[in-house]
Amino acid sequence: MAAVTEAPPPLAPATPEQKPPPGRGRLVPYWLLLPGILWLLVFFVMPMVYQASTSVQTGSLEEGYQVTWHFATYWDALSEYWPQFLRSVLYAGSATVLCLLLGYPLAYLIAFRAGRWRNLILILVIAPFFTSFLIRTLAWKTILADGGPVVGALNTLHVLDVTSWLGITAGDRVLATPLAVICGLTYNFLPFMILPLYTSLERIDGRLHEAAGDLYATPFTTFRKVTFPLSMPGVVSGTLLTFIPASGDYVNADLLGSTDTRMVGNVIQTQFLRILDYPTAAALSFILMAAILIMVTLYIRKSGTEDLV
Amino acid sequence: MKTTTDTGGDVRLSGIGKTYGSFTAVHPLDLTVPQGSFFALLGASGCGKTTTLRMIAGLEEPTSGTVSLGEQDVTRLPPHKRPVNTVFQSYALFPHLDIFENVAFGLRRRGIRSVKKQVEEMLELVQLGEQARKKPHQLSGGQQQRVAVARALINHPKVLLLDEPLGALDLKLRRQMQLELKRIQTEVGITFIHVTHDQEEAMTMADTVAVMNAGRVEQLGPPTDLYENPRTTFVANFLGTSNLIEAEVDSRGGGDIVVKAGDCKLTLPEARCPAPVTAGGRLLVGVRPEKISLVHADDAGGIPAGRNRVTGRIAGSSFIGVSTQYVIDSPVCPELEVYAQNVDRDARLAPGAEVVLHWSPAHTFGLDAAQDIDAGVQDIGEEAA
Amino acid sequence: MAFLRRLRSRLVVIAGLLTLGYLLLPNVVVTVFSFNDPKGRFNYTWQKFSTDAWTDPCGVADLCGSLSISLQIAAWATLGATVLGTMIAFALVRYRFRARGAVNSLIFLPMAMPEVVMAASLLTLFLNLGAQLGFWTILIAHIMFCLSFVVVAVKARVMSMDPRLEEAARDLYAGPVQTFVRVTLPIAAPGIAAGALLAFALSFDDFIITNFNAGALVTFPMFVWGSAQRGTPVQINVIGTAMFVVAVLCVLAGMAVGNRRKRQKAA
16 A cells, blocks of 8 residues: 555656556556647648549639549549659669669678678768758769769770660769669668678677688578578668668759659659649659558568568 | 464465466465465465465455464455565565665654654665765665665565565575574564575575465475475475375385385384375385485495395486486386486496495385376476466 | 789779769759859859859848848757657657557658648648748747658657666656656757757758748848849859868867767777
């Protein structure tokens, strides 16, 4: 009975009739969750509902919009902007693959080969974050400038001939081509690939490599049969963390690309902020969200990794 | 927390039990731990001993029954209001505080201002005066263990609870710490309740041992009594090793029971058989391996009269220094264990040799045959718990 | 042959270092061009060395004002997201309750959503509610998308915490409040700090969501965006470089302190 005088549990307002057992109140978790979850419900879930409703409205800015269940907006949006959708998937997909190819050696290097340089390299991977990503993206304008050393070198090595043939560059230019956009996307989201890769590689017991070597595996076989499968959680979360933001990005396409490289993000942004055609913008954004959610779910199912959070 | 009279510090558990949903961790049990004693709760992992300890500490709320310290019923008191302290398994030292602050933690929480002298004295008691300003992870396992003891003892609890305190230490250090803890307990005179799965540890340290199995106390008493007079097969097997032979009661009289196992007749004192005895009824006859003498079959003539004897063949032997352990294949029991001191070794006692085992009837005990004969036998792999 | 074999064994190292170079190249360019004296409005081609921008970083209209707005928003968003996120993380790790799966999904979804989708839908909400776009709408949005990241960071730390530490505190006469303040909070602190740092970085550098919900207010990323259309002042590079250098120095100093502690431990 002396327990009645006990101070309330941390962070939980005491409810008057509650008989506190000598542990924790039953309602404590709900009190802890309440403010944050409420925030997400009001400012994350509710906007989605509003957006869904907006996407089936008709009307005009002057006369106001009415919900008329006008699903044709979806059809119109898709038939008009399918190239931008396709581009988003292609650019984001290429950037993700490039991130994996570029990021894996670096993550591997940090995890197994860096020795006492490990922390320094990790810092160097994270440090660019402290400079605004827009400033860094603008720097690519300088790096890829027409007639600059990078473009010159690519030209001399006939790389640009190949990329022109692939249709991702035009003539002697790199800037304002798909290649520049993909390069910018790859650059911007590379750390989001490296860090999860590093985390999962670092957890691998180095003795496993020795054991594989002891059991007659060549270094390459060791990588294929031991290291890579064990780093799968990192690969999965890295590709998701790269692909999802890249597919919705419009900054790279805008700063480094041209009107021919517009992605779905650019369309949503223009419809929403300049043309003020809210139903179309809402429908586009809803399609993008649905596409991403479906892809993510399928991908997670397939790779069998559930513990991403 | 006044001065204690003779019985004022007894820990009394009355009908205390704990269930989680449909699983019963501890069956309602009564237990009194006299003040100033060193009490051990012994059992395999999952037997309910730690839950019992946590209910005394207040970290677990009993489903039924009460916990009393002396005259005070503390069942409803939260842990921070109980004059009880715990030495946790793997110590639970606060990693963000140094050794001094770890030890001073309880004093400070009770609003005591000048803690320096007390903490220093306590660190001296556990021989860690030099380490006061180090962080826990800078100490060895044995040192951390002593900090955990000091951190609890400085509060002068009525009872000190120890939850597998030596489990994380290697064998040699564990032996050393057993003696150390025993010394500290004698010095401070506080009641210690010690939870362990290591029967040797319990027997070395405790005045009284309670053997727990599946949420029940199987038997309670001083270590020698438990060892010599186990009352259940679980205790017989869990505490050391026992040879249990299935037998049939032949006759009784003169304070002795005579049983028949195969074509051997064995005698045991009536006083050492807690099970009901009826002529023709079944009984388990037990004898500890070190009580048995082993002679080669050729020398069987030299065995004094009046001893229990069993014949067999040596199935295996292992030499472990002070003694040799033999496994005997006998018609009355497939695997009899015998420990023979290495005083004069008989070269003929090798696997395959025909032998006669003999022991004094006074060293024989009887158990109820209705029980599982293998209860409490430790399998390989169980030890890791 | 020996040379080839050595090259092959170093292949990972070489490839890794090339990637590192790719990552750092723009920062080098940003730094070099902070000393440029460009002809015309854009700072994309090298003209001649000058320290003008460094001696007068606020010399461009609205730049330092936007920087201060961004810092304020980032500070408040960090505070809000850290408090709310820490509470959720504790609830998730320490308690059993109904709707656990739903809560987990609600935390995960904002991280799996392209920014532009969240930005557009939030704007729809604000327009429908007739909210005045500006400081508060940006702050609300930033707390919303930083929240999940704080939860993840704190949760990882609290999960690795031994619950026996809190039991030990309660056993040693600390009441619930004291246990939380003296033991739980200090031990969870690194996770909370990591979450807060992440929230600050995300909020400070956010462009897409801010751009949708800012109204007439201009944050630092929005200023940079605007200048990409109108003309990029060298001062942008100065601020970018300064932030990079300060951050790296802070981290290196922190590491040096950590190393010294480690060495003391060894002694």
